[in-house]
Amino acid sequence: MSIRSLVRGGVFVAALMALPLLGFEHWVLNLMIFTLMYAAMSSAWNLVGGFAGYPSLGHAAFFGLGAYFVGLWFQHHAVVTGYEPFLVLPIAGLIAAVVGFPIAWIAMRTRADVFAIVTITLLFVAQTLAFNLDSLTGGAQGLAMPTPPFELARFEWPFYYAMLWILLASMGITYLSMRSKVGLSLDAIRADEDKALGVGVHVQGVKVLSFSISVALVAMAGGVWAYYETFTYPQFAFDPIITIGMVLMCFLGGRGTLWGPVIGAFILVPGQQYLAYRLGGSQFYLIAYAGVFLLIMLLMPRGILPTIADRVRRRRAIAASSEGPPPADASPPTAGPGSNVPVPSGGAA
Amino acid sequence: MTGSVHALIQGVVLGILTGGVYALMASGQTLIFGIMKVVNLAQGALVILAAYLSYTLFTSFGLDPLLTIPLTTVIMFGLGVVIQLVFLRPLKREDSAQLSLLVTFAVALLLEGFMSVVWKTTYRSTNTDYANSSWTFWGIQFTVVRVVAFVLSLVALGLLFLLLNRTKFGRAVRATVQNPMSAELLGVESKRVAALGFGLGAATAAAAGSVYGLLYPFNSGSHYDLISELLSIVVLGGLGSVGGAVIAALIVSTSSAVVATVFSPTWSSFTFFVILILVLLVRPQGLFGTVERGAL
Numbered sequence: 001m002s003i004r005s006l007v008r009g010g011v012f013v014a015a016l017m018a019l020p021l022l023g024f025e026h027w028v029l030n031l032m033i034f035t036l037m038y039a040a041m042s043s044a045w046n047l048v049g050g051f052a053g054y055p056s057l058g059h060a061a062f063f064g065l066g067a068y069f070v071g072l073w074f075q076h077h078a079v080v081t082g083y084e085p086f087l088v089l090p091i092a093g094l095i096a097a098v099v100g101f102p103i104a105w106i107a108m109r110t111r112a113d114v115f116a117i118v119t120i121t122l123l124f125v126a127q128t129l130a131f132n133l134d135s136l137t138g139g140a141q142g143l144a145m146p147t148p149p150f151e152l153a154r155f156e157w158p159f160y161y162a163m164l165w166i167l168l169a170s171m172g173i174t175y176l177s178m179r180s181k182v183g184l185s186l187d188a189i190r191a192d193e194d195k196a197l198g199v200g201v202h203v204q205g206v207k208v209l210s211f212s213i214s215v216a217l218v219a220m221a222g223g224v225w226a227y228y229e230t231f232t233y234p235q236f237a238f239d240p241i242i243t244i245g246m247v248l249m250c251f252l253g254g255r256g257t258l259w260g261p262v263i264g265a266f267i268l269v270p271g272q273q274y275l276a277y278r279l280g281g282s283q284f285y286l287i288a289y290a291g292v293f294l295l296i297m298l299l300m301p302r303g304i305l306p307t308i309a310d311r312v313r314r315r316r317a318i319a320a321s322s323e324g325p326p327p328a329d330a331s332p333p334t335a336g337p338g339s340n341v342p343v344p345s346g347g348a349a
Numbered sequence: 350m351t352g353s354v355h356a357l358i359q360g361v362v363l364g365i366l367t368g369g370v371y372a373l374m375a376s377g378q379t380l381i382f383g384i385m386k387v388v389n390l391a392q393g394a395l396v397i398l399a400a401y402l403s404y405t406l407f408t409s410f411g412l413d414p415l416l417t418i419p420l421t422t423v424i425m426f427g428l429g430v431v432i433q434l435v436f437l438r439p440l441k442r443e444d445s446a447q448l449s450l451l452v453t454f455a456v457a458l459l460l461e462g463f464m465s466v467v468w469k470t471t472y473r474s475t476n477t478d479y480a481n482s483s484w485t486f487w488g489i490q491f492t493v494v495r496v497v498a499f500v501l502s503l504v505a506l507g508l509l510f511l512l513l514n515r516t517k518f519g520r521a522v523r524a525t526v527q528n529p530m531s532a533e534l535l536g537v538e539s540k541r542v543a544a545l546g547f548g549l550g551a552a553t554a555a556a557a558g559s560v561y562g563l564l565y566p567f568n569s570g571s572h573y574d575l576i577s578e579l580l581s582i583v584v585l586g587g588l589g590s591v592g593g594a595v596i597a598a599l600i601v602s603t604s605s606a607v608v609a610t611v612f613s614p615t616w617s618s619f620t621f622f623v624i625l626i627l628v629l630l631v632r633p634q635g636l637f638g639t640v641e642r643g644a645l
Contacts, residue, residue, distance in 0.1 A: 114584060116388065121625055285462075287463060290459035291463075
């Protein structure tokens with residue numbers, strides 16, 4: 001099992017590391033940057049929303065925080081080699097963690113629904129502040145970043161690898177926490193927080209820690225995004241769609257799993273681009289997006305991976321009881337994740 | 350000195366008058382939470398939808414937005430029932446509280462998308478001929494629209510109060526809020542109450558929406574501003590407490606108007622968040638909330 005997951009992880013990393021070298025067109029790399037960004041952020045969201053069971057709707061606030069931090073930093077610092085913005089990303093993450101810590105500490109003393117209320121309010125307050133504090137943020141005019149001085153043929157590479165590193169960090173932290181006491185504590189909190197507290201889990205500490213790490217990762221992705229876009233506007237940096245994207249991908253792939261958010265992102269981001277391309281106007285796109293979300297919530301609330309895992313387990317149980325050779329049944333279900341994706345056409349209600 | 354006192358009084362007046370509308374919107378939201386334990390993130394979108402409905406009735410048929418409230422109330426009630434039946438009732442899992450939160454968020458986005466397709470994204474406002482007139486007493490300005498809005502909200506809240514306290518349906522609702530299981534044992538059909546209760550919560554958005562359209566320019570994205578304000582109010586009042594929501598609406602709206610007039614409008618939207626955080630620090634169950642069960 002662990003050999004298998006090692007191979008799976010190795011192939012995944014190697015394939016993504018090699019992808020830019022294969023000479024794809026710019027739009028493919030552009031799409032991949034956004035896919036990796038959402039995969040990283042959805043993985044990070046999973047730490048809080050999936051493992052601890054606290055549905056944060058305010059992660060986009062930290063995405064915007066990271067974006068504006070990098071944007072503001074380079075109002076006062078020059079970009080020479082082009083790689084400086086990537087070097088300040090850890091600071092962006094640290095600031096997000098420092099800002100997120102007290103908020104999580106206060107909001108997580110209450111139940112999950114009040115937590116969701118606080119986080120979504122935080123998102124809109126952050127957006128309004130970005131609009132209103134125009135002497136600092138430029139308000140609705142936005143904030144311009146220096147143009148990245150990379151050669152055109154390899155323009156996307158640095159952003160691609162930056163997003164990839166954030167994704168790998170996110171997945172690595174998820175993997176380590178799943179293998180450690182932290183993961184067990186988070187599981188216990190999601191199952192029954194009062195009982196977890198009763199048996200001696202450091203409930204508050206673990207929750208707040210996972211929130212801080214989670215928003216730090218999201219803020220770093222926001223920083224890369226701001227540099228890649230070169231322009232940061234309040235309505236795009238603090239977009240509720242970013243929050244909903246993270247949540248949706250995590251739900252689609254499977255909450256509380258290592259690969260779920262990644263699978264969700266690899267299905268939804270290209271799907272999203274396709275929808276935007278086919279439907280043109282952003283309004284229909286919003287309807288379709290919300291429609292897909294509702295379909296997933298109603299039809300497959302546990303997500304692809306847990307649903308498949310259940311099916312495999314059931315088949316194995318059947319196979320074991322009817323004396324068939326068990327290893328033969330292990331392979332077919334791995335082929336099927338795509339077939340479980342709801343068709344986006346049923347969007348309008 | 351007198352200038353700042355004057356501004357303070359003007360802020361308080363403005364806050365109280367606006368608070369009536371917020372009280373109406375928040376009462377619907379807190380009612381839905383009380384009955385179903387669902388934080389309805391679509392409440393803001395429902396208000397904006399109602400604002401568009403009365404805007405269209407006004408611009409296309411010349412009907413006064415205040416007179417069309419009964420009609421929009423019926424429409425919003427029906428829509429609320431449909432949303433509950435289609436999207437919320439099927440959620441039958443142990444973590445349905447978390448799922449319902451996300452489902453209502455998706456419903457909000459769906460409504461936003463629908464509204465931006467139908468009415469585009471340019472800002473609209475319902476400009477009646479009395480929209481800009483005002484009375485002035487002792488140097489304090491009372492806008493006609495705001496006074497009307499305040500009175501109207503009081504009337505709507507009064508009707509809601511009567512419905513909850515003087516009818517059989519209201520009793521069933523209150524019983525469900527207090528203890529769903531006992532209510533069901535005593536013969537309350539909780540599924541029916543949930544559907545009608547969601548409808549009722551959405552119906553309060555109708556009157557609130559008509560008034561909102563008179564007071565502020567709005568577009569399909571305006572529900573984002575509304576929802577964070579409404580949620581802060583509902584948490585301050587105590588989730589599930591209608592009376593608490595009314596008082597909290599007045600408190601939040603007044604303090605935010607005072608901050609806007611005395612300091613700067615920039616920080617007034619931040620007031621909501623500060624109040625929310627303070628409530629959670631000092632009294633997480635809100636002013637009138639109970640720790641265990643909801644209370645009306």
